[in-house]
Amino acid sequence: MLLFWRTLAALPLVWRQRQKVFDQFFEIGNASLLMVCILSFFIGGVIALQTGPLLVGRGLGSYVGGIVGYSIAKELAPVMMAILIAGRIGSAMAAEIGSMQVYQEIDALRTMNISPIHYLVLPRLVAIAAALPLLVIFAILVGWLGGAVVCAANDRIAVSFEAFFSALRDAVDLKDVANGVFKSFVFALTIGVVSCHQGLITRGGPRGIGRSVTKAVVNSIVVIVILDYLLTRILLK
């Protein structure tokens, strides 16, 4: 939490670090976009496959689009993308900062009166906080498409594209999407803070870096799942 508040206090200096923010932002996008695309398409498809035949069998085929759309927008896209980013980007952040710590690069920054929080943490935190919500919006759209394709292509469901998206429009409004995007923003801050913190406290050579990377990913995922429950409780009200 201390690292988070210190980074927040450094926020007015973010313009000076804009080049690093853009670099990190595009790195996150480049590293994740294809994975996000594949993962969300198949998550949408699996939800449609699991719920479709069940609902169609009870004469509730017109609800498939709504259920797939709602669950992807509010829950699956933000949580699954956060877990993906924790593994893909959080681990890279912890490894990079951790190796800088072990090989005295961070000490060198301090001797030049350059704060590691301004130089390393701030650009990463701002970049991930901007990138993850955008990735989640993209994941929601691709996930819906995956669900629609499976519903139309699977004989046991046989719900057309038009019927799927019509049901989705009835069930999901902009607030539900905003809900998921807000969650992803909180998850992004969590991944950034946990990963940078683990990097900064790395000790003990290559083995220490490995430990930090593992802890960054595991701790991020645990905190994300707990926060997801708390946020869902709060946002349901």
Added chain:
Amino acid sequence: MNGSSSNHHGVGVQVRGLRKAFDGQEVLRGLDFEVQAGEIFVIMGPSGSGKTVLLKHLIGLEEPDEGEILIAGQSIQSPEVMSRYRMAMVFQSGALLNSLTVGENVGLYLSEHRLQPPAEIARIVAEKLEVVGLKSTEEKMPSDLSGGMKKRVAIARALVIEPQLILYDEPTSELDPLSAVVIAEQIVDLKDRIGVTSLVVSHDRDLAFGVADRIAVINEGRILTIGTPDEVKQHPDPLVQQFLHADFKRH
């Protein structure tokens, strides 16, 4: 003693009763010494004697359990000292930022603190790299450099700060004898040209007796002796003599 107002460009350093322990194990056991402005002061001692920990205290990377460090008569604990006096450290590994080019590494202090426009930073970087004999290496990455070159880039990075005090941590370790001589020449050259105070931590006896104005020998966190190279050579303490004359003999 006040480096900024004296004839010397360098600043004096006083260490008084410095103590530090990690996990209950005392690493520094009450160090007392003084480094004059503009001199090259070498701290020698075997590995694990507390040399690097001492350097980290001097640059503010560690806080002492007891004692104090004065830069030009002022405690480094007081906030204005670190901003008033310019200090730089050349790390044992060089500690160059591997994601930046040589030029970006050398100019990092100026660019991050926005002290000069980019064109002027480029000129200063080229000038400092030339001083350390690495002209036209700005675009290279640290991974393209040898150990000796990395250390010289680290010295160039320190020079950009226009330091009044440079701390060198094992500047010749892992270097071949020829590269070690180049580094030693640069340490002396900087003292002669800009009068910077240099505090060198090393267990390299050739370097110590070649560059030092005065030498302190430490062992297990205590100073055994301080003096000119000749005085240290003559010192009767058996531990000092053992360290100075340790040699491999094949039986």
